[in-house]
Structures are given as C-alpha cells and as structure tokens.
Amino acid sequence: MDKTDIKSMNLEELTEYITSLGEAKFRAKQIYEWLHVKLVDSYDRMSNIPQKLRDLLTENTTLVALKQVRVQVSKEDKTAKYLFQLHDGNLIESVLMHYHHGNSVCISSQAGCRMGCKFCASTLDGLARSLTPSEMLDQIYRIQASTGERVSNVVVMGSGEPFDNFENFIKFQQLLSDENGLNISARNLTVSTCGLVPRIYEFADMCLPTTLAISLHAPNDEMRKKLMPIANKYSVREIVEACRYYVEKTGRRVTFEYSLVKGQNDSAECAEQLSRLIAGLNCHVNLIPVNPVKERNFERSEAADINKFKNKLEKNKINVTIRREMGKDIDGACGQLRKHYKDEIADIVKE
Ligand code: SAH
Secondary structure, eight states: OOOEEGGGOOHHHHHHHHHHTTOOTHHHHHHHHHHHTSOOSSGGGOTTSOHHHHHHHHHHEEOOOOEEEEEEEOTTTOOEEEEEEOTTSOEEEEEEEEETTEEEEEOOSEEEOSSOOTTOGGGTTOEEEEOOHHHHHHHHHHHHHHHOOOEEEEEEOSSSOGGGGHHHHHHHHHHHTOTTTTOOOGGGEEEEESOOHHHHHHHHHTTOOOEEEEEOOOSSHHHHHHHOGGGGTSOHHHHHHHHHHHHHHHOOOEEEEEEEBTTTTOSHHHHHHHHHHHTTSSEEEEEEEOOOOTTSOOOBOOHHHHHHHHHHHHHTTOEEEEOOOOOGGGTOSTTHHHHHHHHHHHHHHHO
C-alpha cells in the first residue's frame, strides 16, 4: 500500500492522523508548521518533535521534497527557471518572476500534458502523470526556501492542465491559502485552463476569488481546432458562456490568453471576431507573441501586427495588454526546459 503523503494533508486530516498514532494533538500543529511555514525538507530538521515520532513518520509516510536538478537565471530580468525531479524520476519545471508587487511563481500541475495544443512543448511527449497537492505546493516551497524571499503570487500556468487534475488542484489551493500555512490568498492565485467547460462551472460554484485565465488563442472554432484539439469538444461560445457564469458567481474578471501565431490567428478580422465574441463580459485579454518551439513550425507575429491587433481590441473597448516577456533567454515557454533537458539526457544515453 502507498505510504501516506503527509504534505497533502490539511491540518484537520493531519491532526486525525497524528492522534490515530497515539500522539498528542499539538504535535500535528507543530509538524504542520515545519512542513508549511518553515518549509523543511526532512523529519530530521523538526527539532521539537521527539525522535520516536520522527522515526514513526519516516516509516509510515512520504515527505515530498522536490530535488532541484537545474536552475537557469535570465541575465535580462533575473527570471529563474527551476527543473525539479519527482521521487519517481519524472521532471517538472517552475518559474520564479520578480515584479514590483512581489515574487510570483509559475508552477506545473502535471508532468507532461495530454491536451495536445500544437504550439506547446509540454504536450510533445504526452502526459506522464498528474501531480499530487504536495508536489504542486513544494515547487513554491523549495523556491521560497532557496531564495529566502517570500512568494506572494502563484500562477498555475506551467506544464499540464490543472482542470484535468481537478481534485488535486483544489486541495492544493486550499493548502496554499491556509492561514496556518503559507497563507497565499486565492486572490493572489491565477489558474489557467484550455477550457474544460464542466470544470469551469464546478470551479465557479466554489465561489473562490481566484483569477481564472482561459487559453483561447482563436476567435472561432474552426481556427481553434487547428491549434487546440480540445476545441473539438467544447466550442468557444460554450467557453465564453461558462466564463459569464464564473464572473457572475465570483465577481472576478476573467483573463483570456491569446498567443499570436503569424498568419494564423493574428489578422484584423480575428481581432474583430474576438471583440464580438467577448463583448460585454468583464474580462481582460492578454496577448502573447507565440514562443517558437523547435519541434513545431509556428512563427511569432510581426510586432506591427501585434500592435494592430491590440489597437483593434482597444477600439472595441476590450481591456488588453501585450504580455511582458520574461526569461526569453532561458527556455521561457511552457515545457521547453524540461524537453531540452530530456533530449540532452537522451543524447548522452545514445552516445
Ligand atoms: N493547460 C493550461 C495551462 C498551461 S499553459 C492552459 O492551457 O491554459 C500556459 C499558457 O501558455 C497557455 O495559455 C498556453 O496556451 C500558453 N503557451 C504554451 N506554449 C506556448 C508557446 N510556445 N508560446 C506561447 N504561449 C504558449
């Protein structure tokens, strides 16, 4: 049987577990603090916990602590990309970005991805597996512990589709915002989805103040199907409808991500169609010049076309920004560092 994943438990569950071992309740609070506030990576460092209990926990639980394999720091903007190894050898990546308002960490929700978006490196080798709540949390914990700087914002925009790992994502969010833990409010959390419509409704019904980002990337189904296989399942209209519901339920503005691919989705007509599609919705559009992935032949749009696209949206009273690109010199886009590392290892093995 699998060992108990201690870092995926909330305080209530941990208290139940610790008392079931015949230990006093206050030990749970102490251990929870070591795990989620002091961010230690082993039981040996829990100095106020008796050795006997530490041994018992070592025997019966797993304490997830990600192994840092590689860090690449951008010379341009200090953005740092971390490659972590999971206990089973799978690799995931996370990114630390420095903003005026604080440090933001972008985490992965799965090792690989099965959504198959054509421009994305994370999906090239398919889905290896979903991450546990503890593995999502520990990306933030390891980065905060190693830099010694507080993380104030989290975005779930790394590899994987968080709504394809829904239950674990929800548990992760609960632990992240727990006032006994790192206490990062749902307001400072953004989750990005390719648009799994039933999950958007489910998430809306939880009435959390999380920012929802939708990877739209096209203003109609025909065009979207060429970029994202998920478009065969849910239409852009259904997605926008679900977003309206989200805004109604949570009072939060929705973000649409739109990666601009030269000659595919960057025309003035596309901007018009997009404006009509989302008119009247409390939303914001984030334009991202596509980051070319070596395995695919997508090119980024010309700067002039990007500006035209933006101006068109603005003229139609749509809030829009062009995403500031960070860490372009360090395999910035989704899944690129992991993919390069895996290719490098494969080359070494072949030699
Ligand atoms: N699966 C989720 C979250 C991960 S991707 C989702 O689809 O939203 C985070 C964002 O980066 C998504 O909008 C994704 O479409 C985009 N993205 C992935 N690869 C990219 C690339 N090479 N260039 C530009 N944007 C990319």
